Amino acid sequence: MKIIVTGGAGFIGGNFVHHMVNKYPDYQIINLDLLTYAGNLETLKPVEDKPNYKFVKGDIADRSFVFDLFEKEKPDVVVNFAAESHVDRSITDPESFVRTNVMGTTTLLDACRTYGIKRYHQVSTDEVYGDLPLDRPDLFFTEETPLHTSSPYSSSKASADLFVLAYQRTFGLPVTVSRCSNNYGPYHFPEKLIPLIISRALADEELPVYGTGENVRDWLHVSDHCEAIDLIIHKGRVGEVYNVGGHNERTNLEVVKTILKALDKPESLIKYVTDRPGHDRRYAIDPKKLETELGWKPKYNFDTGIRQTIQWYLDNEDWWKHIINGEYQNYFDNMYGER
Numbered sequence: 001m002k003i004i005v006t007g008g009a010g011f012i013g014g015n016f017v018h019h020m021v022n023k024y025p026d027y028q029i030i031n032l033d034l035l036t037y038a039g040n041l042e043t044l045k046p047v048e049d050k051p052n053y054k055f056v057k058g059d060i061a062d063r064s065f066v067f068d069l070f071e072k073e074k075p076d077v078v079v080n081f082a083a084e085s086h087v088d089r090s091i092t093d094p095e096s097f098v099r100t101n102v103m104g105t106t107t108l109l110d111a112c113r114t115y116g117i118k119r120y121h122q123v124s125t126d127e128v129y130g131d132l133p134l135d136r137p138d139l140f141f142t143e144e145t146p147l148h149t150s151s152p153y154s155s156s157k158a159s160a161d162l163f164v165l166a167y168q169r170t171f172g173l174p175v176t177v178s179r180c181s182n183n184y185g186p187y188h189f190p191e192k193l194i195p196l197i198i199s200r201a202l203a204d205e206e207l208p209v210y211g212t213g214e215n216v217r218d219w220l221h222v223s224d225h226c227e228a229i230d231l232i233i234h235k236g237r238v239g240e241v242y243n244v245g246g247h248n249e250r251t252n253l254e255v256v257k258t259i260l261k262a263l264d265k266p267e268s269l270i271k272y273v274t275d276r277p278g279h280d281r282r283y284a285i286d287p288k289k290l291e292t293e294l295g296w297k298p299k300y301n302f303d304t305g306i307r308q309t310i311q312w313y314l315d316n317e318d319w320w321k322h323i324i325n326g327e328y329q330n331y332f333d334n335m336y337g338e339r
């Protein structure tokens with residue numbers, strides 16, 4: 001089996017490449033990534049010499065490049081992680097989100113139907129459902145929850161999902177979609193909440209928390225997400241959407257305080273900053289379909305997973321310090337002011 005994994009130099013795609021290369025030595029895994037600011041080949045160091053792994057640099061929205069690659073490789077499966085993924089960036093530059101997340105997806109879909117494919121899997125997000133009120137802990141997103149996006153990021157991901165499902169209906173393309181809650185774990189780019197807080201707390205720097213920190217996110221360890229996608233591409237039903245989440249809801253403030261406690265740092269580092277426009281209040285996934293249909297069960301609870309993740313950042317300072325010292329620094333200064 002030959003699988004093209006797009007966005008495999010990013011956080012979740014990188015973890016997925018590790019998972020697949022190690023678990024399936026007889027599969028060929030091709031990592032197609034543009035290496036934007038979020039792509040980092042250092043993440044692939046542990047697998048780069050394996051015979052069943054190959055990296056190809058390229059843009060999923062570049063039609064002639066994608067078609068040439070499919071002509072040459074004739075993949076059996078495509079798993080699309082490649083995306084502009086940061087909500088804050090989508091507020092300052094929505095167009096790049098349309099280009100990669102929507103046009104990149106349709107380009108891949110067109111290549112898949114031209115060259116024939118056994119499975120196209122779209123890695124999507126629970127953010128396509130919008131948000132839930134904070135005072136209704138009984139409500140969860142199911143696969144039937146209407147799409148109701150809040151940000152340019154989630155709008156671009158919802159658009160892509162609609163194209164993917166339409167290509168199944170119109171062209172009979174064998175597709176699946178997964179919509180996952182917030183991931184955490186190794187190789188997470190340090191602009192996202194958990195690695196941002198870990199790296200800044202270690203340097204005794206202020207910790208920016210949006211609004212009052214009450215927004216609730218449903219955290220899932222990245223390896224549980226990878227396992228879910230592995231199951232869906234092998235056993236998921238064509239044309240179906242599967243929600244992925246582990247019932248680990250925490251307010252942002254709780255997450256920050258958990259990290260501070262684990263690192264033995266004071267809560268006085270927390271600095272509340274002006275809330276993000278349109279900030280979603282609560283995400284919470286109902287993963288029943290994935291559990292009952294495919295037998296998926298997350299291995300990590302949040303308390304164990306976050307402890308291991310903090311330890312990973314302590315053991316792998318080189319990985320994230322390279323990022324923080326580079327282009328990321330300018331971006332951070334523009335968003336939150338000089339350090």
Ligand code: NAD
Nearest residue numbers: 007009010011012034035036038039059060082083182183
């Ligand atoms: P990321 O930003 O860490 O990685 C994205 C990768 O895509 C990078 O390596 C980047 O170089 C690459 N890329 C960007 N534009 C490209 C293009 N035009 N062509 C080829 N490659 C390109 O993202 P992530 O957090 O790993 O998220 C991966 C996927 O999972 C995204 O589709 C995202 O919407 C989805 N998702 C993320 C989360 C989360 O918590 N991070 C949760 C649910 C779903």
